[in-house]
Every structure is written in C-alpha cells, then in structure tokens.
Amino acid sequence: MTTVTDAVTEAPATTVPEPVRRRSPYPYWFILPGGVIFTVFFLVPSVMAFWFSLTRWTLFDQEFIGLDNYVQFFREPALASGLWHTLIYAVVTSGLKVVLGMALAVLLTGPILGRGFMRSVAFFPVLVSTIGVGLTFQILMHPTRGVINQALDLAGITGPAWLADPDWALLSVAFVDVWQGVGLALVIYMAGILSIPGEYFEAATMDGAGAWHRFRNITLPLARPATVSVILLSLIGGLRKFDLIWAMTKGGPGFTSDVMASVIYKQYQAGFYGLSTAGNVVLFLLVILIALPLFWFFNRKEDA
Amino acid sequence: MRLGAAVLLAGVLSLSACSAGSLGSSDDAAGGKTQITFLTNNDPANVKVAEAVIAAFEAKNADVDVKLDTRPQGSEGDNLVKTRLSTGDMADVFEYNSGSLLQAIAPSANLTPVTGEAWAGDLDDTFKKVVSSGAEVYGSPWQTISGGGILYNKPLYAKLGLQPPKTWADFMTNNSRIKAAGTAPVAQTYSETWTSQILVLADFHNVSAADPGFADKYTNNQAKYATTPAALAGFQHLEELKKAGYWNDDYASAKYNEGLAAVADGTAAHYPMITFAVTAIETAAPGKTNDVGFFALPGTDASKNGVTLWEPSGLYIPKSTTGDKLTAAKKFQAFLATPDGCAAEASATSLGGPFAVKTCKLPDDVATAVKDLSVYVDAGAASPALEFLSPIKGPALEQITVEVGSGIRPAADGAKLYDEDVKKQAQQLGLQGW
Numbered sequence: 001m002t003t004v005t006d007a008v009t010e011a012p013a014t015t016v017p018e019p020v021r022r023r024s025p026y027p028y029w030f031i032l033p034g035g036v037i038f039t040v041f042f043l044v045p046s047v048m049a050f051w052f053s054l055t056r057w058t059l060f061d062q063e064f065i066g067l068d069n070y071v072q073f074f075r076e077p078a079l080a081s082g083l084w085h086t087l088i089y090a091v092v093t094s095g096l097k098v099v100l101g102m103a104l105a106v107l108l109t110g111p112i113l114g115r116g117f118m119r120s121v122a123f124f125p126v127l128v129s130t131i132g133v134g135l136t137f138q139i140l141m142h143p144t145r146g147v148i149n150q151a152l153d154l155a156g157i158t159g160p161a162w163l164a165d166p167d168w169a170l171l172s173v174a175f176v177d178v179w180q181g182v183g184l185a186l187v188i189y190m191a192g193i194l195s196i197p198g199e200y201f202e203a204a205t206m207d208g209a210g211a212w213h214r215f216r217n218i219t220l221p222l223a224r225p226a227t228v229s230v231i232l233l234s235l236i237g238g239l240r241k242f243d244l245i246w247a248m249t250k251g252g253p254g255f256t257s258d259v260m261a262s263v264i265y266k267q268y269q270a271g272f273y274g275l276s277t278a279g280n281v282v283l284f285l286l287v288i289l290i291a292l293p294l295f296w297f298f299n300r301k302e303d304a
Numbered sequence: 305m306r307l308g309a310a311v312l313l314a315g316v317l318s319l320s321a322c323s324a325g326s327l328g329s330s331d332d333a334a335g336g337k338t339q340i341t342f343l344t345n346n347d348p349a350n351v352k353v354a355e356a357v358i359a360a361f362e363a364k365n366a367d368v369d370v371k372l373d374t375r376p377q378g379s380e381g382d383n384l385v386k387t388r389l390s391t392g393d394m395a396d397v398f399e400y401n402s403g404s405l406l407q408a409i410a411p412s413a414n415l416t417p418v419t420g421e422a423w424a425g426d427l428d429d430t431f432k433k434v435v436s437s438g439a440e441v442y443g444s445p446w447q448t449i450s451g452g453g454i455l456y457n458k459p460l461y462a463k464l465g466l467q468p469p470k471t472w473a474d475f476m477t478n479n480s481r482i483k484a485a486g487t488a489p490v491a492q493t494y495s496e497t498w499t500s501q502i503l504v505l506a507d508f509h510n511v512s513a514a515d516p517g518f519a520d521k522y523t524n525n526q527a528k529y530a531t532t533p534a535a536l537a538g539f540q541h542l543e544e545l546k547k548a549g550y551w552n553d554d555y556a557s558a559k560y561n562e563g564l565a566a567v568a569d570g571t572a573a574h575y576p577m578i579t580f581a582v583t584a585i586e587t588a589a590p591g592k593t594n595d596v597g598f599f600a601l602p603g604t605d606a607s608k609n610g611v612t613l614w615e616p617s618g619l620y621i622p623k624s625t626t627g628d629k630l631t632a633a634k635k636f637q638a639f640l641a642t643p644d645g646c647a648a649e650a651s652a653t654s655l656g657g658p659f660a661v662k663t664c665k666l667p668d669d670v671a672t673a674v675k676d677l678s679v680y681v682d683a684g685a686a687s688p689a690l691e692f693l694s695p696i697k698g699p700a701l702e703q704i705t706v707e708v709g710s711g712i713r714p715a716a717d718g719a720k721l722y723d724e725d726v727k728k729q730a731q732q733l734g735l736q737g738w
Contacts, residue, residue, distance in 0.1 A: 056734060059390040060410045063734065072728060077721055078700070143557050164494070164556035166712050253494060253556060254707030269379035270699035271386070271408055272732045 053278035058271065069278035078255045078263050083286075086259040089174055089245075090238030090290075096178045097234045098227060101185025106215065108186065109193045119190070123183035130180065134247025137176045138163065163249050166256040173248050173257060177241065185230045192226025193219060228298040232291060239287050260286065337369040338632040340625075343395035344446070345381055346374035349583050349653055353447065356652035361639045368632040382408075389414045394622040397633040399446045402434040402618045403692035408733075411437040416621040416630070418442060423641035431660035434692045435618040443618025444641040445660040447649055450580040450614040451677040452506030452689060453600040457570045458672065460487060461597070468599035470606035472541065479550050482573045490545055491572035492555035492709055493563035497702040500709055502576040503545075503601070504538035504701065509612040509687045510603030511535050519693035525730065525737045530719040537603070539722075542708045543715040556710060561588045568592035576601070578614055580656035582671040593654065598673035600680055610685030611677065615692050616660050657681075695733060698725030 024031065053069055055062040073079065108119050125133065140147050141162035149159035162172040200218050209217070242261035245251065251258035251266070260283050267276035344354050351374060358370045373395050375381045382405070388394045389409055400406065409415075417440035418424060424432070424441050428449070435443035454475075456468065464485055469475040479489035493499045511518050514534035521527035529535045545551065552558060552572050561584065567575035568589035585593045600611035619640055621633045639645045646664035649655075655670050657677055666678065680686050691697045704722050707713040713721070730738040 056732060058408070058410070059386045060413060068731075072731065075724075076728075077724055078703075144554060161556060166710070250497065252497060252703060252706060253710055254703050254712050256712065266699065268383070270729070270732075271379075271382065272728075275732060 049277055050281060052274055053281045055274045057274035057277070059273060062274070065274075069275045070282070072275055073267075073278050073282060076263065078251075078258050078266075079260075081255055082258045082260050082263040085170055085257060086239055086261075086286075089170060089177075089241060089259055090235050092171065092174045093177045093181070093238045093241075094231055094234035096174075097182050097185040098230055100178065100182050101189050101230055102223070102227075104182065104186045105189030105193055106219070109190055119186075122186050125180045126183040128180070130243045131247045133176065133180050134244050138248050141172060164253060166253050169249050169253060169257040173245050176248065177238070177244055180244070181234065181237070185234065188226050188229050188233075189223060192223035196222045232295060232298070235294070236287055236291050239290065240283065337367055338628045339369045339371060340396035340629050340632045340636065341371045341373050342636065343373045343375055343385075343398035345377045345399065347377055350447075353649050353652045357640070357645065357648045360644060360648035360651075361636055364639070364644065365632075365635055368635060370636060385409065389622060392624045394624055396625045396629050397619060397621050397636055399617055399619055402431070402443065402615050403689075404695040404697055405691075406435065406442070406618065407437060407695045411442045411620075412440065414622055415442045416623055416625065418444075418621070418634070418637065421634070421638060423638045426641055426662050428660040428662060430613070430688050430692070431615050434615045434688070435620075443620045444637045445616040446619050446640060447580075447616050447653075448655050448657045448659050449616060449681070450578045450657045451598065451600070451611045451680065451686070452502055452578045452614060453576070453598055453611055453677075455564075455567050455575045455577050455579075455581065455596050455598055455673060457567055457573055458595050458597045460570045460573050468597070469602045470609045471604060472537075472602045475602045476544070476548075479545075479548070479573075483550060487570065488552040488566070488572045489550040489574060490552070491558070491563040491566045491575040492551050493558040493560050494556050494706050494710065495558055496560045497706050499560050499563065499577070500542075500705040501702050502578065503542050503709075504705055505689055505691070506576065506578070506601045506612045507538040507541070507603070508690045509600065509610045509685075510537070510608070511690075512687050513603065513605065513608040513610065519690060522690070522726075523694040523696060523735070525727075528719075528723045529726075530716065530723050534603075536715070536719050539705075539708055539715040539719045542705060542718075543711075546709055546711050551709075560584075564588040568596050570595070578656075579673055579677050580614070582656050582673050583653050585671070586654060594672045596671070596673050598676040600685070610687065611680040612689050613657075613681070613686050613692075614689055695735070696726055696729050698722055698729050700725045 052062070054064060054066060056065050056069075057063075076082075104122055108115060108122065112118065141149075143149060143159075143161040143164055146162070148162070152159040160168045163169050196218065200222070201214055204214050204218060240261055241259060242265065245257060245259060245262055246265065249257045251262040260279070264276050264279035264283060267279055342354065342358065344350060351372070354372055358372060362368065362370060375384045385394075385398065385400055386409060394414075400409065419439070419441045423444065427435075427441075427445070431445055431449070432441055435441060435445075460466075460482070461468070464481055466478050466481065467474075469478055482489040511532070511534045515521075515527070515532060518527055518532065518535065527535070529539070552566060554562075558566075560581075563572070563575045563577070564581055564585050565588040566572035567577075568585050569592055579598055582593060582596070585596055600609055602609065619637045621630065621637060625633050640649075641661050643661075643663050643665075646659050646661060650667055655666065655674060657674055658666055658681055666674070670678075701722055704713070704718045704725070708715055708718040727738060
C-alpha cells in the first residue's frame with residue numbers, strides 16, 4: 001500500500017521540478033466505465049433533483065416556479081414539529097445506542113458462557129427486515145391486546161398506549177429503533193474494545209485500579225474512535241429514519257410522530273413531486289449541516 | 305473451453321429468441337383473439353368483481369381475451385398509475401378514481417375520449433360530470449354509487465326504542481341514551497386514518513344545503529372551512545363527540561374492520577362510514593350485514609336532511625392503446641355501462657349502493673343499509689361529496705381529523721390548518737387566484 005503511493009508520488013517528482021497533482025495510476029479508458037455509471041446513475045439524477053425542486057412537477061408536465069417550493073415547504077405546518085421530532089428521535093436513538101452498545105460490548109467481550117452465541121443473538125435484530133420489525137412491534141405494543149402491556153398488567157403496572165398515545169408514539173418508535181440497531185453499535189464497540197492491548201488492563205490492575213477505574217480510564221478513552229463512529233452513524237441514520245416510523249405509526253396519531261422523512265414522503269403521496277424533491281434537498285442539507293461539524297469536531301479532538 | 309462456452313451461449317440465445325417468438329405468434333394464432341389487459345386495484349373484494357365481470361364479458365365476446373392486472377390501493381396505486389401513464393406503459397384499459405383525482409392524471413393529454421359512444425347517454429348525470437374534463441367524457445362506471453353517513457345497529461335501536469335522527473341535536477340525545485345503556489355510542493378507528501374523515505366529508509350535503517354556492521367559492525379561494533359555520537360544523541362534531549366521551553375505548557388503535565364488526569354486532573351503536581363498507585361487513589361480522597342500517601349525517605335543519613354521495617371510480621382507456629386493442633378495450637369499457645355488466649358486478653359482491661347507469665336496477669336482495677340509502681337517492685335528497693365538485697382536497701385531512709377526534713387539537717384550529725392544506729393543494733395544482 002505505502003510502496004505503491006510512494007512510487008507514484010515520487011516518480012513524477014524527479015522529472016517535473018514544481019510540486020504536481022497526484023496522478024491517477026490508471027489510464028482514462030480504465031476509469032471510464034466507473035465514470036459512466038457514476039454520471040448516469042448518480043451525477044445526472046442529483047443535478048436533476050435540484051432542478052425538479054425548482055418546478056411544479058406532476059410527472060406529466062413541469063413548470064419552473066423558482067424557489068416557491070422551498071417557501072412552501074418551510075411554511076408546511078407539520079414541518080416545524082417534524083424537524084423537532086427528527087432531532088429528538090436522532091438524539092434519543094443515538095444516545096441510547098452509545099450507552100447500551102458500550103454496556104453490551106463490555107459484557108460480551110468479557111469471559112462469559114456461550115459468548116459467540118450471545119454475540120449473534122444481540123446482532124440478530126439488525127438482520128431482520130425493518131418493516132417486519134415495525135409491524136411486529138405494532139402488534140406487541142397494542143394498548144390492550146399487546147404482549148407488552150399484558151405483561152406489565154401482570155406486574156400491576158398500567159402501560160401507556162405506546163403508539164396510540166401522542167406523548168409516547170415517537171419515543172415508542174425510538175425504543176424499537178434502538179432494539180433493532182444496537183447490534184451494529186455493539187459490533188463497532190467490540191472491535192474497539194478488543195483492539196485495546198491487554199497489557200494496559202494488567203498494568204492498571206497491578207497499580208490497584210478497580211473495575212470502574214479501568215473502564216473509565218482505559219476502555220472509555222481508548223474506545224473513542226468507536227464512540228465517534230457509533231454516534232455519527234446512528235445520528236445520520238436517525239435523522240433520515242423513515243421505514244420504521246412509517247411501518248409503525250405513519251407519523252401519527254395526527255402529526256405527533258412525523259419526522260422530516262415522513263413529511264417529505266407525504267408530499268410524494270399527495271402527488272407534489274416538486275415540493276417533495278425540495279424537501280429532500282432540505283433534508284440533505286440538514287444532515288450535512290449537523291453531521292459535518294460533528295465529524296470535524298470529533299476528528300480534531302482525536303488528532304490533538 | 306472459452307470458444308465452447310461462447311458457442312453454447314450463442315446457441316442458447318438464439319434458441320430462447322426463437323422460442324419466445326414462436327410462443328408469441330402461437331398465442332396470437334390460438335383462436336385469433338385480441339388480448340387486452342385490465343388494471344384495477346388489488347382489494348380482494350374488488351378483484352372478485354373484476355374476475356366476474358371479465359368472465360361475463362368474455363362469454364359475450366369470444367374474440368377478446370381480457371387479462372387482469374392489479375395495483376396497490378391508495379396513494380401508492382395513484383403514483384403507479386401516474387408513472388405508467390407518463391411513460392406510455394399503461395394497461396389497455398384501467399380503473400381509476402373519478403372527480404378531483406381524475407383531473408390530476410390530465411385526462412385530455414392521456415385518455416381516449418368516449419363522448420360519442422352510445423352508452424354515454426345511459427350514464428347518471430352526476431357520474432357523467434365526474435368522469436368528464438372540459439366537454440369530453442372519459443369513463444364508464446366501475447361498481448356503484450355510495451353514500452356517506454352513519455351506519456347504525458338496528459337491533460340496538462329497536463331495543464332502546466330509538467329513531468334514526470334527522471338533526472344533530474337528536475343524534476346527541478340518542479347518543480346519551482345509548483351511553484346510559486352501557487354501549488359505546490360512536491365507533492372510531494384511528495389506526496386506519498382515512499376512516500376519521502367521514503364526519504367532515506359526509507357532512508357536505510349539510511354544507512351545500514346551508515350554502516349552495518360553497519363548492520365554487522371554495523374552489524375560487526373565496527370560502528374557507530374555518531370561517532363558514534356550516535363547514536366548520538364537521539370539525540366541531542368530532543370535537544363534541546370526543547369531549548362527551550362517546551367514542552369506543554380503543555378508538556386510537558382500532559382498525560376499520562373492527563369498527564364494522566362493532567356496529568354490526570352492537571358493541572357500538574354508530575359508525576360514521578361510506579356504504580361501500582357493506583361489502584366488508586360480511587367478512588368482519590358474518591351473518592350480521594342486515595343488522596346494520598344507514599342514515600345521512602344529521603345537520604341543523606330536519607327539512608333539509610339528505611345524504612352525501614361518493615361516485616364510482618371510472619374505467620378509462622389510455623391514448624397508448626391503439627388498433628385492435630383499442631376496439632376490444634372500448635367494448636370492455638362499454639360493457640360496464642350495460643345491465644349485463646351491472647349484473648356481473650352484482651353477482652360477485654354485495655352492492656354498496658345504486659348503479660350510476662340508468663338502465664341498471666338494484667336487485668331486491670341488497671343489504672339493509674343500501675336500501676336505506678336508496679330512499680334518500682330516490683327522494684332526491686342527495687349531493688355529491690365536495691371532492692367530486694372541486695379539484696381541491698387537502699391531503700392532510702385524515703391526520704387533522706385524527707387530531708381533532710383525539711382531543712390533540714381544537715376544532716377551530718383543525719379547520720384553520722385544513723384551510724392551509726387546501727391552499728397548498730390549490731397552489732400545487734396551479735389554480736388561478738391562490
């Protein structure tokens with residue numbers, strides 16, 4: 001790997017005196033197929049999306065209306081609450097995934113019985129179809145006939161109406177998201193924890209550090225790259241979450257669990273193709289606006 | 305090795321090309337039939353009707369072979385229809401909404417007009433209006449007219465000695481007596497949000513009775529739900545019923561079928577619904593279909609009591625259908641506007657209301673609720689729903705009515721929010737004056 005890059009950067013440096021751009025190691029005809037695929041399937045649609053977001057588009061005809069769609073989208077009554085719900089959803093799911101993922105990773109990297117099997121079990125929900133998970137939990141969370149509330153009843157607790165209660169709907173979906181997605185956080189954390197050299201723990205134990213100190217001063221700081229990955233991945237995932245929410249509540253009751261992505265989808269449903277494309281552009285910018293500074297922030301800290 | 309593979313591949317290719325070609329031609333040759341595809345929605349009851357209609361049609365037209373194709377219901381199906389039309393890939397004849405949704409698929413650009421066909425004269429006048437655009441007629445009716453109002457449990461009404469109410473005040477009196485007797489007065493099923501709109505949409509006969517020009521003023525941005533008392537009433541009714549505690553306990557999580565079962569077996573006294581639901585009652589509560597009666601949504605004035613009607617969807621032919629297929633498709637479309645077509649439909653389902661074809665008569669064994677509906681229609685006490693008179697229907701109404709009916713949002717607020725939603729729809733349609 002290093003030898004290849006070295007050879008490439010050094011070879012031109014000997015022939016051309018001034019500093020040069022890094023040249024591709026391949027001739028143009030070699031990268032052409034990739035370039036064509038990229039242009040046809042990614043570049044052109046992206047540019048067209050920006051164009052269509054400036055039109056009133058019914059699929060049959062289009063009319064250029066400038067920024068009206070954006071004005072309309074920001075006037076959307078469900079949007080303000082949808083934005084707020086999106087942020088709550090992203091922060092709650094990403095926070096819980098960090099805490100639970102770390103806790104589970106400490107458990108499953110420890111000396112426990114049937115470790116391989118337990119790891120698989122924890123990762124299993126990640127592999128199940130999200131729509132399937134959503135529909136299953138819709139039944140489990142039924143206010144009266146659902147298993148969850150029936151179990152709570154046995155314990156003498158009256159459970160909330162979960163998806164039917166406006167105060168709980170969004171959080172209920174977030175909990176299911178955490179259940180389904182924590183396996184991924186777990187895998188990232190396990191990789192992070194297992195890469196910490198065992199000598200550190202031995203040395204700390206020799207010096208008399210307790211379990212909490214070993215976790216606080218060794219595992220937590222050294223698993224930092226893993227934490228950064230988990231936060232970024234789950235935050236971006238949470239910001240653009242759609243399938244689970246749509247399968248479980250369709251944004252309801254009313255608009256109480258509407259997020260950006262479901263607000264946008266409803267515009268598509270209504271046949272407002274230009275408007276929903278504008279919404280997608282806004283969502284794209286929002287994700288960049290939140291994720292990019294975070295990314296820089298974490299990376300800078302890491303270098304320091 | 306490589307050469308061998310290439311030869312083999314070429315052989316397979318030519319073989320498959322050959323067989324595909326011969327298959328196609330042998331298919332055409334078999335009996336010399338013209339094959340057309342008919343696209344309709346995938347609701348199981350609807351598919352049954354489609355199969356019965358196709359069988360009856362093919363029995364009369366031996367030279368046409370109709371293949372059934374289905375699409376999802378609701379907005380997913382809408383998008384599919386729009387996409388297939390815009391790419392010129394539509395089935396030879398297809399079923400789709402009439403009224404405002406028909407206008408959204410640009411009939412003049414995409415559909416074959418059938419104004420001159422003989423059967424067009426047999427169409428019910430209101431129906432003809434909702435499958436027309438400009439001066440041209442585009443469709444024949446698929447299934448029947450329905451009425452929006454209140455389905456009620458007849459045995460319970462008899463037991464408590466109640467009469468179907470003609471005013472909202474009478475309705476509320478009935479409700480209080482039903483609640484006192486220990487039964488949920490009104491069923492709501494917010495797990496399927498579309499069911500929450502009926503109290504607003506089916507109140508439209510009362511709106512136009514109070515203000516005959518409302519539909520036009522509404523289309524022209526001159527009348528609003530929030531500021532027209534008769535229109536606001538629908539939202540207020542929702543709020544009033546919720547505040548009085550008249551809903552079933554599980555209204556927030558109940559489904560459409562559970563609502564139908566409740567009103568059929570008497571667990572709930574009323575269920576605001578459209579009469580096309582009678583087809584589904586038999587599945588939801590077997591043997592109870594005739595325990596369910598129907599009355600129009602009561603308003604303020606008993607003398608103007610009447611029902612709000614939902615027109616059938618239409619059968620349309622896209623411009624992409626040509627030649628022999630066009631001839632065959634036109635025959636199929638015309639078949640639905642004849643007594644034979646109506647009879648085929650009636651044979652496969654329990655009808656949800658009267659036919660939109662003047663030459664078709666309702667059979668005597670229709671469900672009780674449909675008989676109740678026919679009384680209003682025969683007396684002329686009926687108006688089409690607003691979505692058939694105006695191209696604008698806000699897409700978020702069902703979420704708003706869920707909020708008002710759940711007590712999350714006050715009625716006045718809900719109506720105002722709906723006006724905003726309507727405005728957005730009008731602007732997106734590019735209507736003048738918005």
